[in-house]
Amino acid sequence: MxxxxxxxxxxxxxxxxxxxxxxxxxxxxxxxxxxxxxxxxxxxxxxxxxxxxxxxxxSFTDYSPLISLGEANWVGLDNYRRMFTADPSYWHAVRVTVIFAVVATPLKLAAALGVALLLNRTLRGISLFRGLFYLPSLLGGSVAVAIVWRSMFNREGAFNSFLGWFGIHGTPWVNDPFWALPTLMLLAIWQFGAPMVIFLAGLKQVPGELYEAASVDGAGAWRQFRHITLPMLSPVIFFNLVLETIHGFQGFTAAFVLSGGTGGPVDSTLMYTLDLYIKGFTQLDMGYASAMAWVFLVVVGLITAVLFSTGRFWVHYSDAEER
Known part of the structure; x- marks a missing residue:
């Protein structure tokens, strides 16, 4: 047919x-x-x-805000040469910023992940606790928070009053060259709400069947965290790591307020961005400050590229086989 x-x-x-x-x-x-x-x-x-x-x-001129752009003299690479060879405060600011970012960023992420694990429960009133832990991040890097932090850690501040109940002699935390930078780090760590919310959203996506199967096989809480939670959260950890690393290098407001805009005491809180501000707006050396800004942009870009290049070795995606 x-x-x-x-x-x-x-x-x-x-x-x-x-x-x-x-x-x-x-x-x-x-x-x-x-x-x-x-x-x-x-x-x-x-x-x-x-x-x-x-x-x-x-960045290639000797421009100052006191003159017009047309009056600036072209100096070529002199600003960059001065930065790397003739400015001790520059390398000190680099060292302070690296220490701040390397120490504060992992501790902030660890605190965010730990609190997210505690809040990943179905309990009455848990939403209230989530909001309270997120509240410091809503305030962000505001001047008001830095002022309150400075008053809390003065010699007569609330923290020393608390230590006095235990007979511990007070320390001028923000005015002590040894403790000023750790105090600044503590403020950054305290504002862990934003990465905490992202970690919490990632934990909600981990299938509960994986934990049930691991429990049947006799895996304890630590083994479940190490072999299930961390691998499943690795994309979220990577996302938070990139963002918080960039934020760590960009720290300015708290360092400015706690030090009174000087980076003190004894330049112990002289962050890179604060040193850039001092050069450009206090010393009015805007050409040199512009060169500092461009070096900062390139370095942060390189650090971000390194993080992305290493991510393929430890970041695991659930749809990796489909990629």
Whole structure:
């Protein structure tokens, strides 16, 4: 038994007027899209792109805010040469910033993960505790929080009053060259709410069947955490690690407030961004500060690239076989 095949008729040609109409509607749609994007595009150009290009130009000049751009002299690589060979405060700021980022970032992530594990429960009122732990991150790196922190850790502050109940002699934490930077780190660690929420969201995605199977096999809490929780959370850990590392190197507000804008005592809290601010807005050496900013941008970019390049060795994705 055979069936006759139905011939395929070619589609009728689109009239020229209809084609022009479709093209006009497409152009109007594109114009509407660009119109809605225009505030963002103007902000990108006026607030980010153009100032960055001007800053790149200034990094090769001896520009000061006291003169106009046209009066700045071209000095070539002198600012960069001075930065690496003739400015001791620069390398001191680099050392302080690296110590801050290397110590505070892992401790902040550890605190965030630990609290997230405690809050990953279905208990009455658990949402209230989640909100309370997240509250410090809502305040962010505000000046008000840094002022309160400074008053708490003064010699007559609340922390020394608490230690006095146990007969411990008070210490001028923020005014002591040894304790000023750890006090600054403690403030950064205390604001662990944002990575905590991200960890909590990641924990909600771990299948409960994995823990049930591990319990049947006799795996304890530590083995379950090591072989199930950490591998399943590795993409979230990687995400938080990248963000918090960048934030650690960008620390400015707390260091500025706790030190009174000087990086003291004895430059113990002289973060890189604070040193950049002092060079540009206190000493009015804006050309040199611009060079510092561009070196900072390149270094942070390289650190981020290194983190991404090493991530493939320890970050495990559940759909890795499909990639």
């Amino acid at each position: 055979t069936t006759a095949s139905t011939p395929v008729r070619p589609a009728p040609p689109v009239p020229a007027e209809a084609a022009r109409g479709r093209g006009g509607r497409r152009r109007r749609d594109n114009l509407s899209g660009y119109l809605f994007l225009s505030p963002w595009l103007l902000g990108l150009l006026g607030i980010t792109a153009i100032p960055m290009l001007i800053s790149l130009y200034l």
